[in-house]
Amino acid sequence: MPQLNGGGGDDLGANDEMISFKDEGEQEEKISENVSAERDLDDVKSSLVNESENNSSSSDSEQAERRPQTRPDSESYEKTRDYFSEALRRQQDGGFFKSPHYPGYPFLMIPDLTNPYLSNGSLSPSARTYLQMKWPLLDVPGSAALKDSRSPTPGHLSNKVPVVQHAHHVHPLTPLITYSNEHFSPGTPPSHLSPEILDPKTGIPRTPHPSELSPYYPLSPGAVGSIAHPLGWLMPQQGQHMYSIPPGGFRHPYPALAMNASMSSLVSSRFSPHMVTPPPHSLHQTGIPHPAIVSPAIKQEPSGDNISPSMHARKSPVPPKKEEDKKPHIKKPLNAFMLYMKEMRAKVVAECTLKESAAINQILGRRWHSLSREEQAKYYELARKERQLHSQLYPGWSARDNYGKRKKRKRENKPDSKPEDFSIRSKKQCVQYLPSEKMCDSPASSHGSMLDSPATPSAALASPAAPAATHSEQAQPLSLTTKPEGRMHHHFSLPGKASGSTSSSSSSSSSSSSQPTISIPIGTSGSHSTTPILTRPIPFTSLHPPMLSPPSPFHQAALHSHHALFQSQPLSLVTKPTE
DNA sequence: TCGCCTTTGAAGGAT
């Protein structure tokens, strides 16, 4: 069943489209690289401003324009891929990054860190592994470390959903980011302390499989610090950072401490650079605080600061009652977009003069949509891993726990806001944050990305293989829409389910009312900001349950059909009648 | 000093 087409994403019949997507994605990178942004910026500006106007037409032209540009990037793209394959190859060779061809990415193993906040010892150790994206990604030689090494699909990945690695089109992250629950088993205590590993869920101690341990030893300290980041391409910027890791940290004999790609990815984003060059003891002895943990006292500044709290906590042998009182703030795991934002923000900021996050975020949002499915899939995958890890680290944690912790994030007006408001707001909001001068979104943005994406990350995942948004989709430029109303969520109503979120009352408001430039955010995942409702013939949901694995051929196939359908059936835009 | 703004996605309560 897996190999329906054997071509992975290519088989979906959207090859050309896929290519274009790639180009787009590349282009963006390129943009960042070659700050030939001048032109890009102009394009973007105009595109952003006029997008809505030129919805349909622009897309084509845009593509046409862009294509030439992007071409050159195909090379880089290939390179990135090469990086991956290279990394993979090494891992598979057992060489395990012996030769650091990519100095930029140090090999990282996470030392034994205990999570001070988890009174329940069962989880603690793994918390340490929750590191940030900026950190080098390290992948544990997948199979080796795993209990089920024989299994083609790492059992640990199985979030119920088997990971299917396409023979020919292996998701880049899949192999690299295998993280195993085993490895990061919350219950994995230092071996010297306890030979047993606690089952994250059951809490029942188990004896670590030898294979779980050994794989990490091979890592030579010398190699550390000069290992290519397997996901470097994923982190254009951060990837460049080199983190010198205290040898001691790597010598740590605990498999659970080894950082695999997924972890690193996860890790990378939430740890501040400070963490990168921490004194050895900080890593090894005090442990790495889970980035998601934020001391209540410390507002929630992730950078650097969050380190201390946890570290302190860790130091105190007994995280006693205080912990309870202080109840650490465990942050939500970052979603795909957030991960993307973290990575790209700096880039965008560099390209533009914009500093305001709101504006940057708008751009990022657009870029996000312009990403190829593959690229998005990477982030979805990372996000999935992060969630997975997070859940392992904090089994009892619920997103609800954080409710109300954030200073009144909601503005009251939302509920209060009346339809009338919408118009006003929307007008004002449009482009508000994208001053003409600063608009620097990538022109490429207009392409649709994943219609289904968020709703079905799976879709996104599947996406690589999945048919790119069809022409119609692609053609629809994303608009910098304005959120009609405060935080009204506008969603496409997909027959199946779109992302968890969904259309809302507001949609009507915007559509009908006043959005000066209403563009159809087709392909936007579950975007909140769009007005028009897109109805699709196909229930994505049926295709993808919450995905946990990289695009499986199955999904691909499904998508394929979906794709076909799409092509034949243009999207129908339906504006939800306002109430 | 604090919350808003803005983005997408996920989670979970409410309907």
Added chain:
DNA sequence: ATCCTTCAAAGGCGA
């Protein structure tokens, strides 16, 4: 099953 709300990051800005 769907809808709705909140939060995650981030940093300038306004009150």
